[in-house]
Amino acid sequence: MLIIGEKLSIIAKRVREAMFKKDKGPIQEIAKAQWNAGARMIDANIGPAEDGGEELMQWMVRTIQEAVPSPICLDTTNAKAIEAGLQVHDNQWGRALINSTSNDPERFPILELAAKYNCQVIGLTVGKGGLPADAEERCGIAAEIMARAMEYGVPLEDLYLDPLVLQIATSQDHAMHVIKAIKMFQELNDPAMKTVVGLSNISNGCPKNVRPLMNRQYFALLMYHGLTSAIADAAELSEIAKTMDVIMGKTLYAHSYLEM
Amino acid sequence: MPFTPPKESYNGKIFELALGSGEKALAIGGENVLSFHGFEGSTPRKPVIAMEVQDIAPADWPQTVQDVYKDVSGDPVAWALHCQDKLGAEAIALRLTGTHPDKGDISAEQAAATVKKVLEAIKVPLIILGSNHAEKDTAVLVKAAEAAKGSNCVIGKAQEANYKTIAAAAMANDLKLIAMSELDINLSKQLNILITQMGFDREKLITDPMCSALSYGLEYTYSVMERIKLAALAQNDPVLQPPMLADAGMYVWKVKETQAPEAGLPEWGSLAERGIAWEAVTASSFLVSGADMLIMRHPAAVEAVKKFIAEMEV
Numbered sequence: 001m002l003i004i005g006e007k008l009s010i011i012a013k014r015v016r017e018a019m020f021k022k023d024k025g026p027i028q029e030i031a032k033a034q035w036n037a038g039a040r041m042i043d044a045n046i047g048p049a050e051d052g053g054e055e056l057m058q059w060m061v062r063t064i065q066e067a068v069p070s071p072i073c074l075d076t077t078n079a080k081a082i083e084a085g086l087q088v089h090d091n092q093w094g095r096a097l098i099n100s101t102s103n104d105p106e107r108f109p110i111l112e113l114a115a116k117y118n119c120q121v122i123g124l125t126v127g128k129g130g131l132p133a134d135a136e137e138r139c140g141i142a143a144e145i146m147a148r149a150m151e152y153g154v155p156l157e158d159l160y161l162d163p164l165v166l167q168i169a170t171s172q173d174h175a176m177h178v179i180k181a182i183k184m185f186q187e188l189n190d191p192a193m194k195t196v197v198g199l200s201n202i203s204n205g206c207p208k209n210v211r212p213l214m215n216r217q218y219f220a221l222l223m224y225h226g227l228t229s230a231i232a233d234a235a236e237l238s239e240i241a242k243t244m245d246v247i248m249g250k251t252l253y254a255h256s257y258l259e260m
Numbered sequence: 261m262p263f264t265p266p267k268e269s270y271n272g273k274i275f276e277l278a279l280g281s282g283e284k285a286l287a288i289g290g291e292n293v294l295s296f297h298g299f300e301g302s303t304p305r306k307p308v309i310a311m312e313v314q315d316i317a318p319a320d321w322p323q324t325v326q327d328v329y330k331d332v333s334g335d336p337v338a339w340a341l342h343c344q345d346k347l348g349a350e351a352i353a354l355r356l357t358g359t360h361p362d363k364g365d366i367s368a369e370q371a372a373a374t375v376k377k378v379l380e381a382i383k384v385p386l387i388i389l390g391s392n393h394a395e396k397d398t399a400v401l402v403k404a405a406e407a408a409k410g411s412n413c414v415i416g417k418a419q420e421a422n423y424k425t426i427a428a429a430a431m432a433n434d435l436k437l438i439a440m441s442e443l444d445i446n447l448s449k450q451l452n453i454l455i456t457q458m459g460f461d462r463e464k465l466i467t468d469p470m471c472s473a474l475s476y477g478l479e480y481t482y483s484v485m486e487r488i489k490l491a492a493l494a495q496n497d498p499v500l501q502p503p504m505l506a507d508a509g510m511y512v513w514k515v516k517e518t519q520a521p522e523a524g525l526p527e528w529g530s531l532a533e534r535g536i537a538w539e540a541v542t543a544s545s546f547l548v549s550g551a552d553m554l555i556m557r558h559p560a561a562v563e564a565v566k567k568f569i570a571e572m573e574v
Contacts, residue, residue, distance in 0.1 A: 250495060251491075251495055251497060252445065252446065252449050252487075252491045252495065252497055252500065253446050253449075254446050254447075254449035254450040254453055254499070255446075255450045256450060256453045256454065256457070259453065259457065260453060260499065
């Protein structure tokens with residue numbers, strides 16, 4: 001299970017202020033905390049970043065990689081900012097992951113970047129027409145993204161399919177659609193397609209005390225159904241991930257398994 | 261169409277462990293495939309057989325194996341040199357049996373002096389073993405470790421009851437450490453975790469999942485070893501990647517089949533041959549299940565297992 005540390009998002013006030021002031025301290029502190037909690041990739045979410053996105057993404061990639069030996073998940077809708085980030089990304093700890101392409105033609109240039117820079121890319125299973133209704137529709141979109149990826153020269157092993165987790169508070173039936181989609185995505189190729197979710201969206205809008213429980217429980221279910229990776233708070237999930245690995249026989253049990 | 265045999269490949273690799281120093285130094289482990297599966301990957305080191313020597317005469321060994329060493333077994337230095345020079349031992353395992361409270365209760369200081377003498381005499385790597393009395397071993401192995409400082413030898417066995425002191429002594433004197441648990445794969449992993457949590461480098465560990473003799477639970481040890489190896493290779497579990505030891509001889513030469521005289525059981529055949537065969541079969545089984553190092557007693561059994569290794573290593 002690859003946990004992609006999610007805490008470096010422009011949505012968080014502290015992170016946003018640090019980005020504006022180019023203050024490395026808080027960024028590196030959060031990156032280190034995620035790394036120490038078990039994240040093996042760090043998400044750098046700079047939002048739409050219409051002004052100065054290129055420079056900001058480069059600064060983020062460098063700032064994070066100065067602090068932790070980790071590849072970066074470049075999270076923005078600004079393709080130029082992504083390309084700028086890829087240009088400075090240090091691949092010695094693994095290749096970057098772009099977040100994301102989709103079945104919207106406006107997002108196809110992202111695949112060109114993935115091919116050009118030989119990096120990995122998330123395919124969000126939405127199209128131009130709005131949210132997918134169920135697992136089957138997500139699969140249909142996934143198949144189109146896969147065809148597009150091959151057309152652009154991105155190997156399917158480098159594509160992570162994202163079924164789009166929706167809020168339980170507003171779209172309760174999608175919780176199970178997403179689980180089913182995770183199962184179905186894997187069947188779309190041999191070797192199985194990789195999958196990723198933006199986990200904490202499930203509990204977005206829930207009361208604060210419910211959120212960690214909801215995230216952890218949902219994560220365990222998704223892991224059981226073969227999820228490859230999650231953009232999430234590593235501190236919240238690392239114990240669940242280790243426990244699920246033991247329950248599913250992926251690591252050998254020992255009394256101190258949580259400490260490993 | 262020509263037949264292509266299927267090949268397994270693994271993510272994990274066993275740590276390569278260097279033992280001893282000088283021209284007779286050697287290394288074990290380093291493989292990234294199951295035993296003798298060199299055709300699938302890399303097996304840079306062949307299994308090593310350490311020949312067992314004791315600090316006192318082995319009065320409790322069956323006569324057939326006592327007799328082989330009768331001229332040297334009163335003197336651990338002479339015994340060790342005999343194994344090294346006459347029998348071609350690649351390593352010596354010095355078991356400090358005499359320190360056991362029921363077998364002479366030799367002091368830790370005296371045991372350490374024996375260790376020092378043997379170390380000075382031999383060129384091959386040394387494995388220092390306590391008497392398997394958890395409490396006494398704590399005192400004995402601490403002194404023995406000090407006596408062996410800088411020799412890059414192996415000391416053991418650290419068990420659940422005494423690992424803290426013994427691991428600390430091994431760490432302080434830069435020795436390799438045997439971690440022994442009692443035939444339980446999960447406890448074996450747990451002990452390795454506990455030892456590494458003390459700051460002991462897991463790449464200096466040897467896992468001993470505990471041994472047994474043919475027809476006395478060999479299949480349990482076999483299965484535990486095999487599962488440890490698979491967890492190390494297939495699950496890439498670093499806690500289980502130290503090389504494994506099978507301390508086979510001491511279990512073999514306790515069982516009825518290596519001692520019952522021919523007169524009582526003529527259908528069992530020659531006692532002398534039977535004991536040798538019993539040790540050779542037990543030991544070679546553990547090589548197949550994943551051991552990187554063996555401790556054995558009878559020279560003829562050692563020869564047989566060396567031949568087995570040579571034939572299996574292609």
